[in-house]
Amino acid sequence: xxxxxxxxxxxxxxxxxxxxxxxxxxxxxxxxxxxxxxxxxxxxxxxxxxxxxxxxxxxxxxxxxxxxxxxxxxxxxxxxxxxxxxxxxxxxxxxxxxxxxxxxxxxxxxxxxxxxxxxxxxxxxxxxxxxxxxxxxxxxxxxxxxxxxxxxxxxxxxxxxxxxxxxxxxxxxxxx
Amino acid sequence: xxxxxxxxxxxxxxxxxxxxxxxxxxxxxxxxxxxxxxxxxxxxxxxxxxxxxxxxxxxxxxxxxxxxxxxxxxxxxxxxxxxxxxxxxxxxxxxxxxxxxxxxxxxxxxxxxxxxxxxxxxxxxxxxxxxxxxxxxxxxxxxxxxxxxxxxxxxxxxxxxxxxxxxxxxxxxxxx
DNA sequence: ATTGATTGTCTTGATGTCGAGACACTTCCA
DNA sequence: TGGAAGTGTCTCGACATCAAGACAATCAAT
Numbered sequence: 001x002x003x004x005x006x007x008x009x010x011x012x013x014x015x016x017x018x019x020x021x022x023x024x025x026x027x028x029x030x031x032x033x034x035x036x037x038x039x040x041x042x043x044x045x046x047x048x049x050x051x052x053x054x055x056x057x058x059x060x061x062x063x064x065x066x067x068x069x070x071x072x073x074x075x076x077x078x079x080x081x082x083x084x085x086x087x088x089x090x091x092x093x094x095x096x097x098x099x100x101x102x103x104x105x106x107x108x109x110x111x112x113x114x115x116x117x118x119x120x121x122x123x124x125x126x127x128x129x130x131x132x133x134x135x136x137x138x139x140x141x142x143x144x145x146x147x148x149x150x151x152x153x154x155x156x157x158x159x160x161x162x163x164x165x166x167x168x169x170x171x172x173x174x175x176x
Numbered sequence: 177x178x179x180x181x182x183x184x185x186x187x188x189x190x191x192x193x194x195x196x197x198x199x200x201x202x203x204x205x206x207x208x209x210x211x212x213x214x215x216x217x218x219x220x221x222x223x224x225x226x227x228x229x230x231x232x233x234x235x236x237x238x239x240x241x242x243x244x245x246x247x248x249x250x251x252x253x254x255x256x257x258x259x260x261x262x263x264x265x266x267x268x269x270x271x272x273x274x275x276x277x278x279x280x281x282x283x284x285x286x287x288x289x290x291x292x293x294x295x296x297x298x299x300x301x302x303x304x305x306x307x308x309x310x311x312x313x314x315x316x317x318x319x320x321x322x323x324x325x326x327x328x329x330x331x332x333x334x335x336x337x338x339x340x341x342x343x344x345x346x347x348x349x350x351x352x
Numbered sequence: 353a354t355t356g357a358t359t360g361t362c363t364t365g366a367t368g369t370c371g372a373g374a375c376a377c378t379t380c381c382a
Numbered sequence: 383t384g385g386a387a388g389t390g391t392c393t394c395g396a397c398a399t400c401a402a403g404a405c406a407a408t409c410a411a412t
Contacts (some may be wrong), residue, residue: 018349026254031318036300037337038325042228044344049225050271051351052218068398078202087361097400103360104398124319124360124407142207149214156346159215166341167336168220171328175227244368264390273370278392280368300377300390 020044041171052152059148063141065113070145072104073138076130083130087117090128114135131168196220217347228328235324239317242287246321248280249289249314252306259306262295266304289313 018045024036056067065073075093076083085093091101105128108114113134119125130138153161196219200212232243241249241308251269261269267277281304284290289310295301306314329337 004271014201016335016345017352018345018350019352020345020348023254026256027318030254030256031315034319034322035326036322036330037341038322040341041329041337041344041373042325044341044348045221045224047351048221048348051196051348052222055232063272077204078199080202080206086360098361099363099401100399119360122360122408126361142203143210146210146212146214149218150211152347152350153217154329155350156343160343160346161217162348164341165213165216165220167332167340167343168217168224169192169194169196171330171340172196172220172224173225174331175191176193176195262390263392272390275371275393276369295390298390299377302391 018044019047025176030098048092049103052149055148055152056145060141063137063144065137065141068104069108069111069113070138070141072101072108072128072140073130073134076128077138079140083135084117084127086125086127091170187215188301194220195223203209220298227323231324232300233323235320236317239320241313241317244280245284245287245289246314247283248304248318249306249310250318252304253314253318259311260293260303262301262303264301284310 006176013014023043024039025038027034027036028100033042045087053067056070060067060070071094076085079085087101090105091098094101096104104169105114105116109116112131114128115128117129118141156164196216199219200215203210203212203215211264220223229243232246236246237241247270248266252261253267257259263277267274270277272280280291281290285292288307290304290306293303293305295303324327332340
């Protein structure tokens with residue numbers, strides 16, 4: 001199958017139709033003077049992102065946590081032992097503002113998933129540490145997320161996945 | 177060039193590195209037991225979507241409108257003459273709730289970009305119609321958006337764009 | 353040592369969105 | 383023709399987020 005995946009893709013593309021095809025068709029009727037190629041890529045990325053958010057939400061609620069909770073817990077989990085980060089580092093990782101992060105850490109503390117500790121090296125600072133319960137929650141949720149995402153990729157041959165990841169990397173790299 | 181574009185991609189992938197490579201590396205250190213392939217695709221889609229939102233915001237503010245305004249105006253514009261849709265149709269197009277749409281139409285009416293009309297065929301209903309000013313605003317903003325998005329695609333050869341769009345369609349089609 | 357600038361965190365007020373419910377009109381069927 | 387179910391829109395209360403500013407501790411330079 002992998003040797004023929006490109007032909008397979010071409011065949012599928014011809015047969016398959018998605019919401020964005022309708023969108024492009026409508027714009028083409030109204031603004032035939034414009035090159036709509038960018039819409040073919042970016043509108044699909046936006047819509048996939050929205051669907052993905054919903055899939056994430058579903059996967060996480062089965063594990064009793066919400067998406068924003070996962071974002072924070074996952075950043076701490078990725079940091080490795082002892083699973084500690086400053087609020088400032090957390091808000092840079094998760095791209096939210098400081099007020100939002102204060103609120104999030106408050107609620108995660110109430111739920112017993114993280115705890116706040118004074119930073120021994122900087123008396124202005126605080127460290128947020130994952131609790132044992134928090135680590136278990138994020139590990140379970142991450143496994144559920146990977147399973148849900150793997151389902152979404154099920155129809156895509158390995159070779160196409162790698163190609164897709166590579167093309168997306170080319171788009172994303174300039175931002176990093 | 178087109179004949180060698182696949183090899184070109186492979187070479188670029190080897191040379192280029194993005195934020196998600198770091199993310200996957202960190203997860204791999206902590207959870208080497210998991211298959212992180214889905215992250216390579218979906219995390220890039222999420223992050224690109226976020227960057228794209230910012231690029232959209234920039235392109236639109238240059239034209240004096242906001243992203244949520246564009247979403248509503250563009251749905252009306254795509255509908256074609258006479259640029260009218262019901263609030264219910266608008267909220268299905270833009271995936272927001274009815275309360276949100278009421279609020280948005282209120283503000284767009286205040287700005288003179290749309291007007292509310294009674295639906296002649298259904299006395300329960302209302303039609304939202306693009307004004308002349310609204311049509312000019314959305315056309316200008318759309319052109320700016322396409323230009324900004326074309327910039328983001330500038331480094332990607334035509335063949336790769338088409339391949340990327342096709343792969344994304346395969347992921348998106350099951351949702352549609 | 354003292355001053356000034358910087359960094360890190362939290363507080364406050366405003367805003368946009370969602371979800372649930374209310375209300376009006378329409379459609380269907382007896 | 384009458385009543386019930388359905389549809390379309392709007393209102394209201396709760397909530398998470400953001401932006402700006404306040405406050406405390408640290409660092410750098412004289």
